[in-house]
Amino acid sequence: MCMVIFAPIFAVCAFVTCGGYYGHLQVKVDCGGRRQSNVSIDIDFSYPFRLQQVHFKAPLCDVEREEVLFLDGDFSSAAQFFVTVGVFAFLYSLLATIVYVFYQNKYLKNNRGPLVDFAVTVIFSLMWLLSSCCWSKSLSDIKRATNPTEVLLLISACRAQENSCAATQEPFWSRLNTSAVFGFVNVALWSGNIWFVFKETGWYKTGQRYPTRSASGKRSSEMRERLYSESSFDQPDDSFGLYRQDSVTLSKGDFNKQVERQASINQSQVSFSLPQTYLGKSVVYERDNSVTSQGPMIFINEM
Known part of the structure; x- marks a missing residue:
């Protein structure tokens, strides 16, 4: 019953909070009283977090021109893997709900339904564990790559002592942190459901049919x-x-x-x-x- 009720909900919460993320970072560059002073730079990034493709323009205080800079890192593989597992887990949980409610007799016929359900549940438990661990590691790397201190070090004008640079707005990480939490909640949910699915298989019934004598x-x-x-x-x-x-x-x-x-x-x-x-x-x-x-x-x- 917990599989039918909670699995689709937590799967949706996991891939929506990760796949729909949009981050914004803003820094300000002051060239020390020159014409290009108090220049605001907006840096936007989002899913799938290919930060090496995110570019922004920063002023060069020595000359009247701008430089084009890029962020570091490509974290799309871990993010897409996490979202893909969430989407397929959501679809399978909906399919399992329909089978449990409307096709219970066909599900138990010849014991094929419980065996298939058991194998798929074990696979999704492992996939949730692997994807959640990878996404948690990538999330920490994304936070480091978009840290205002690291971004300001990329700007040439900010490395000069006569110029001043500061971050005026930082990204909000609560949504991505929530997605990582939902990932491990799905790990616990699907792993705990293995026992309930195992009870429906013929392996559990065979063990109960012939109890051992003490x-x-x-x-x-x-x-x-x-x-x-x-x-x-x-x-x-x-x-x-x-x-x-x-x-x-x-x-x-x-x-x-x-x-x-x-x-x-x-x-x-x-x-x-x-x-x-x-x-x-x-x-x-x-x-x-x-x-x-x-x-x-x-x-x-x-x-």
Whole structure:
């Protein structure tokens, strides 16, 4: 949402404050009481800041003529790069806004829209960072090249001690300073939006679909499996051992059938935790030369 609302606004503020700049510098030359005294010189410069093409005329106090001087430096590459990034970021943010609002289903189809959006967002984040750094460095060089002290040193009449020169008006740098600030604001905005775009891609969803188990969870699962195996297979043997000690005349065939039945039920019922009961054959006991018959015995298997 922050991408949709703030990205176009800050992009416009960045390239408009830089591309629409116009600077004015005015200096005055006094030739020491001669005819050419209190001469005002106006120096105008603007975007794209090709200062080597900015020229002005300054009087020569020794003779009745003027000299043509030029400023130093060409800073058009950094300024144009900054403005170009701002314009394309503005256009893309508008396009992304239209897609988010009116074509959300097509945007999420086959996961192509989020992947393209993620790649473009990363590229614009890097471009904003690079262009903002270059423009900040060029802005400091522009301020130095248009400094009244540096401009007065270019005038031959101002290098003579009998003449006096002064700056009557200096450029205002607040607009260009604002453009540099907006550039780094766009860096933070687009870099922060990388995370939100990444959440829409399939990479983030794949990582959330299969969460990793913690070490404590693995240990508890292993303990449960170990306890289950011990209770499922060891206890029946003990119960049958007790049964063999107490029983007297249980037939071998019935005993084998009972073991096979109990083992098959234990293997099939893995997740059932209630005790199981099994009904055995009737048992005949012999005591003191007398035969006593009892009902069927019940075996309990605790799982």
